[in-house]
Amino acid sequence: MAADDVPVLRSDPLADDIFPLATEGRKLQIVYQCLKLGIFDEIESLGKSETAENIASNLGSTSTSKIAECATLNNGYIIECGVYCLTESSKKYMVSTKPTSMVPRLTAEFEFMFPLFNSLPSVLKRGSDGERYQQFIENETEDGESFTSGTSGAGNNPRGDITTRKPSPADFLAMMNAKLVPIAPAVTQSYDFSGYRTLVDLGGGSGYMAYEFIKVYEKLKAIVFDLPDSIELAVQQQPQNTKSRVEFMSGDFFQDEKLPVCDLMILSHILHNWCDDKIDIILKKVFASINPGGCILLLEKCLNEDKTGPYDAILLDTMMMVICEGRERTFLEYQMLLQQYGFTNVIWREMHGRNCQDVILALKPEENI
Ligand SMILES: C[S@@+](CC[C@H](N)C(=O)[O-])C[C@H]1O[C@@H](n2cnc3c(N)ncnc32)[C@H](O)[C@@H]1O
The missing domain is CATH 1.10.10.10 (Winged helix-like DNA-binding domain superfamily/Winged helix DNA-binding domain)
Incomplete structure (x- = not known):
C-alpha cells in the first residue's frame, strides 16, 4: 500500500x-x-x-x-x-516545607474529601446534613481517628455512608490556609481598606488572612474569632512579630450574644457552610458589630446567575452538598442577603484564575436609618 x-x-x-x-x-x-x-x-x-x-x-x-x-x-x-x-x-x-505549600490541601483532598463523595447518592436522595459539618469542625469522632466509624449506620454516621480519615485540627487549619495563599494578596488590594483601624476575621482559623491584612495596612489591628479548639492551635502557631496587632478570641458565632466590634469584618468561607436560618443568626450579629461606615468582606465563589458555572464554583457547591447543609450562591443572592440586613453598596470583585473564592464587599451605612 x-x-x-x-x-x-x-x-x-x-x-x-x-x-x-x-x-x-x-x-x-x-x-x-x-x-x-x-x-x-x-x-x-x-x-x-x-x-x-x-x-x-x-x-x-x-x-x-x-x-x-x-x-x-x-x-x-x-x-x-x-x-x-x-x-x-x-x-x-508543592514543597511541603514552604509557607506557601498547598500540600496539606492536596493530601486532604485525597485522604478526606474524596471518600466523602461516597455519600453523594444518599445526599441526592435524602438531602444534605448540617450535623455532619458540625461533627467535622468540632472534632466529634467516635474513635478519634475516623470521621465516622464505618458503614455500621451508627453514631456520627447515621446514614452509614462514609468511611474517611478526618484531618487533624492542625491539618484542617493548614488545608484552609493553603487555599488562601494564592488569593490573599489580591484580597487585600480588592478595596482601599486604609481608613479602617479594626478588623475581625470571623471563623478566621489560623489567622492567615488577618496576618496578610496587617502586613499591608499598618494602622490595622485584628481579632481572629473562632471556636476554642482552632484558637488554641492558632495561638500556638502565632508568629511573635504579629502579637501586638493580632489577637485571638475564642467564641461561637451562634451561641455568643455579641461579636467583637470592628470597622471591617471578614467572613471567608463561612456563609457557604450554613443554611439560610443559620446565616440569619450570623448576619444579624455581624451587622450589629460593624461600626457605621464599616465594611463586610465575604470570600465566597459566586455561581453564575443561571447556576451552570463557573466550573470551580459548581465543584465547590457539590462539595458543600456532601459535607454540610450549605451551598454556593450567585452574586445577586449574596447582594439580596446582605441588603436584607442593612448593608449597602454591595459589589462583587471576581477573582480571576483558578481558585475557590471571589470578593464580595458591602458597607454599613454611616447612619443606620
Ligand atoms: C471553612 S473554615 C474557614 C476558615 C477560614 N475563614 C478560611 O477561609 O480559611 C470555617 C471556620 O469557621 C469556624 N467555625 C465554625 N463554626 C463556628 C462557630 N460556631 N463559631 C466560630 N467559628 C466557627 C471553624 O472552626 C473554621 O475555622
Whole structure:
C-alpha cells in the first residue's frame, strides 16, 4: 500500500472527553503518592536539577527507572529533560516545607474529601446534613481517628455512608490556609481598606488572612474569632512579630450574644457552610458589630446567575452538598442577603484564575436609618 493510501487511524472523537475521566484520576493518584514519597521536597532540597538516579538514591529507592517514570508523569509540576527540576509553580506550592505549600490541601483532598463523595447518592436522595459539618469542625469522632466509624449506620454516621480519615485540627487549619495563599494578596488590594483601624476575621482559623491584612495596612489591628479548639492551635502557631496587632478570641458565632466590634469584618468561607436560618443568626450579629461606615468582606465563589458555572464554583457547591447543609450562591443572592440586613453598596470583585473564592464587599451605612 502506498504511503498516501494509509488511512489515518483515529479513535472515536466522542471518547476524547470521556477517556481522561479514567486517566486523570490515575494521574492525581500519582501526584499524591509522589507528594507522600517526598519527591517534590527531595528535588527542592537538592537545590538543582537532579538525575533520576540521585533522586532515587536520596529517597532510598533502587527503582530508578520507576522514580523517573513518576517524575515524568508529573510533567507540568516537574520539568523533565534527562534531569528533573521543579517548575516555578511546584517550587512555590508543592514543597511541603514552604509557607506557601498547598500540600496539606492536596493530601486532604485525597485522604478526606474524596471518600466523602461516597455519600453523594444518599445526599441526592435524602438531602444534605448540617450535623455532619458540625461533627467535622468540632472534632466529634467516635474513635478519634475516623470521621465516622464505618458503614455500621451508627453514631456520627447515621446514614452509614462514609468511611474517611478526618484531618487533624492542625491539618484542617493548614488545608484552609493553603487555599488562601494564592488569593490573599489580591484580597487585600480588592478595596482601599486604609481608613479602617479594626478588623475581625470571623471563623478566621489560623489567622492567615488577618496576618496578610496587617502586613499591608499598618494602622490595622485584628481579632481572629473562632471556636476554642482552632484558637488554641492558632495561638500556638502565632508568629511573635504579629502579637501586638493580632489577637485571638475564642467564641461561637451562634451561641455568643455579641461579636467583637470592628470597622471591617471578614467572613471567608463561612456563609457557604450554613443554611439560610443559620446565616440569619450570623448576619444579624455581624451587622450589629460593624461600626457605621464599616465594611463586610465575604470570600465566597459566586455561581453564575443561571447556576451552570463557573466550573470551580459548581465543584465547590457539590462539595458543600456532601459535607454540610450549605451551598454556593450567585452574586445577586449574596447582594439580596446582605441588603436584607442593612448593608449597602454591595459589589462583587471576581477573582480571576483558578481558585475557590471571589470578593464580595458591602458597607454599613454611616447612619443606620
Ligand atoms: C471553612 S473554615 C474557614 C476558615 C477560614 N475563614 C478560611 O477561609 O480559611 C470555617 C471556620 O469557621 C469556624 N467555625 C465554625 N463554626 C463556628 C462557630 N460556631 N463559631 C466560630 N467559628 C466557627 C471553624 O472552626 C473554621 O475555622
